[in-house]
Amino acid sequence: VKRRTFLSGTLAGGAMVAVGGCGNDVEPAPEIPGAVDDDPSSPTYGQVPIEIARVGPIGAAVTVRLQPPSDGRARPFRVPAGVLLIHRGAPADPPEWAALESTCTHAACPLGYSARDQLVECPCHASRFRTAPDPAVPGSCAGDVVHLPAKQGPPAYQVDLSGDGQTAYIVLTQVLGCKLLPPLTDGKVTLSLADQPQLANPGGSVIGTPQGFTDPIAVIRVDAATFAALDARCTHLGCTVAWDPGARHLQCPCHESAFALDGSVLAPPAVRPLRVYPVAFDGSAVVVTLV
Ligand code: FES
Numbered sequence: 010v011k012r013r014t015f016l017s018g019t020l021a022g023g024a025m026v027a028v029g030g031c032g033n034d035v036e037p038a039p040e041i042p043g044a045v046d047d048d049p050s051s052p053t054y055g056q057v058p059i060e061i062a063r064v065g066p067i068g069a070a071v072t073v074r075l076q077p078p079s080d081g082r083a084r085p086f087r088v089p090a091g092v093l094l095i096h097r098g099a100p101a102d103p104p105e106w107a108a109l110e111s112t113c114t115h116a117a118c119p120l121g122y123s124a125r126d127q128l129v130e131c132p133c134h135a136s137r138f139r140t141a142p143d144p145a146v147p148g149s150c151a152g153d154v155v156h157l158p159a160k161q162g163p164p165a166y167q168v169d170l171s172g173d174g175q176t177a178y179i180v181l182t183q184v185l186g187c188k189l190l191p192p193l194t195d196g197k198v199t200l201s202l203a204d205q206p207q208l209a210n211p212g213g214s215v216i217g218t219p220q221g222f223t224d225p226i227a228v229i230r231v232d233a234a235t236f237a238a239l240d241a242r243c244t245h246l247g248c249t250v251a252w253d254p255g256a257r258h259l260q261c262p263c264h265e266s267a268f269a270l271d272g273s274v275l276a277p278p279a280v281r282p283l284r285v286y287p288v289a290f291d292g293s294a295v296v297v298t299l300v
C-alpha cells in the first residue's frame with residue numbers, strides 16, 4: 010500500500026489560544042494539530058482526517074491547526090492555517106459536522122463556536138457566521154454573516170465521516186457556499202457563455218468557487234476577445250473581491266483593498282498580488298486553467 014504524504018501541523022494538541030478583550034462570552038476554540046493528505050494518488054487527497062474523539066460531544070469544537078505547504082506545487086486546494094471543526098446538532102439527531110476556516114475576516118481573531126446559537130462567533134467583536142444553511146432563510150449558506158462587523162464569512166468546507174464513524178474528514182476541495190461554479194476537470198473549469206450570460210458583453214464578470222477547487226475565482230470579460238481570470242480571495246484577510254466595471258479594477262468589500270487586472274495591488278491594506286490564471290476563449294466558452 011502506497012504511503013500517503015501528509016503535511017503536518019506543528020502545534021501541541023490541546024493548547025488554548027488566549028485573546029484579550031471580549032465582545033461576547035464565546036472563547037476561541039482549543040487547538041489540535043492536523044495533517045492534510047498531500048498524496049495526489051490517495052483517495053483522500055486534500056482531506057484532513059481528525060479522530061472524532063479528539064473533538065468532543067455535540068456542541069464541542071476545535072481549531073485544527075495546519076501547516077500550509079511551501080513547495081509551490083500546484084494543488085486543487087489551499088491549506089489554511091486553521092480550520093474550525095464543529096460537532097453540531099441536537100442530542101437526539103444524527104451527528105452533524107461543520108468546518109469553517111478558523112480566522113475571522115474582520116480583524117483576524119481566532120474563532121469559536123456557540124453551541125447555544127449553533128453559530129460560529131468571534132470573541133473579539135462578536136461577528137457571527139452560519140455553520141449551515143438555515144431552512145427558515147431561503148438562499149442562506151454556510152459561512153454567511155449573521156452579525157456584524159465582519160462583512161463576509163470565512164470559507165466553509167464539507168465534512169465526510171468514515172464508514173465506522175470514528176473519523177471526520179475536512180474536505181478542503183469541497184467548499185460549501187452560495188456561489189459555486191461548474192466542477193474542475195483536469196485542472197480546468199469551463200464557463201460557457203450560455204450558462205454565464207454575465208460574460209456575454211465586455212465589462213461583465215463571474216465570481217464564484219469551482220466545485221472541486223478551494224478558492225473563489227474572478228473571470229472578467231475585458232473586451233470582445235480578451236478575458237482575465239484571477240484568484241478572487243483577497244490576500245489581506247481572505248474576503249472575496251468584486252469586479253468594479255466602472256473603475257475597471259477588483260475591489261475588496263472588507264477593508265477596501267483594490268487590485269488591477271494583472272493582480273497587482275492598487276490600494277492597501279493588502280500587500281500581496283492576486284494570482285492570475287491562464288484563460289482561453291473559443292467564442293462560446295471560457296476555459297480557465299487552475300491547476
Ligand atoms: S476580529 Fe472578528 S469581529 Fe473583529
Ligand code: FES
Pocket residue numbers: 114243244245246247248261262263264265266277278279
Ligand atoms: S480582506 Fe481586508 S481588504 Fe480584503
